[in-house]
Amino acid sequence: MTLIDKLKQRRSYREFETESLDIQLLIDAIEAAKYAPNGANKQPWTFCIVKDPKIKKEIRLESEKIETQFYKKITPDWKADLSHLDVNTSKPFLEEAPYLIVIFKHIFQYDEDNHQTKVYYPDISVGIATGMLISVLTDIGLDILTYTPSPNQFLSDILKRPGNEKPYLILVVGKGSKSYKLPKITKRSNEDVIKIY
Template sequence: MTPPDPDASLNQPQQPAFVPLRYTPVEPEECLARARRVYKQMDRRRSVRHFSDRPVPREVIEYLIRTAATAPSGAHKQPWTFAAVSDPNLKAEIRRAAEAEERKNYERRLTPEWLAALEPLGVDWYKLYLEVAPWLVVVFQQTTELLASGERRKNYYAPESVGIAVGLFLAALHQAGLAALTYTPSPMRFLSDILKRPPNEKPFLIIPVGYPAEDCRVPDLQRKPLEEVAVFLEG
């Protein structure tokens, strides 16, 4: 009889570890009630450009980022970094760099069609909110995974994964009673330089976070109705 090979187990593929799902069953009626409550609250969400300078505790931002980081991601690579900035000097530096690029955009880079699309929003290259909002959460996409050894490994579906995490972050902060804006200066490589991020991280967007100003006003816009955004294929 051939003796067992002591190294045989080393040649076998390692089985992934599984744990029981933490889940409490919910009856359909309660599901519907919860879905309605979430919709009614989220339907009040608006992008805000006029913030109060009222402080927001760091712990609040920490929990919002924790919530965002529960997002699903390609191969569970979690390819995101949330850089939370409250330092007034850094916020001022970000504003100066953003406005320099935005002024070029509005004066010569943006097409007439693009400018016309922005007109109902009442926006321009002046970005005061980058200093007034108590927090700027700058989201970076990790284009590759950077190991301690310096080796890089591919991240899968990184833009999609980061986008989902941002959506959870926005939903969480609205549930917490705060307001925000998604802002994508172009180009925005300056964010990597100012915040000293590693070369495997690419700026994704800036999210100013805080309380809306008491006199905050938002554009009078309408969301598309359900029948324009959904298709149901039922058996």
């Protein structure tokens, strides 16, 4: 299969096999994502690979607490938009999957004299690097979920990240469960998405 075919078949999994996986696969994939274009080459990102079951459990428990509040506060429209995904406050995949990659965005950095320095377009830069990472993981046959608990400050606390790094998202990585029923979705047509001038 070509990369194009693999990307066209990529789907988000919300149930994962618990089998372990060579961590080097993830390190190699992140190494490729590091080459993403980014504002002024500041490379405003940190990728934390979480494999420790105790830390995964902590992240799951905090996420589920936050999800309970989240579902209380979102609008009926938002709830309706999520209904076809069959998602709820329970997030067992955060413990089942062999790895979580918690991605952090730098809002500033430090030079060698410990002075604060600026970063440029960190959101766009980290988004592009995350997209490249998802593409490589897909290419090597792994499945992912882009999981975005909100608020997400608890991730900085659990992983003890410095104040210049803000949580961006969690990539849940592993082999998708064979019994997971993928939500039925469609993708917009080329005609609708691509405009040639």
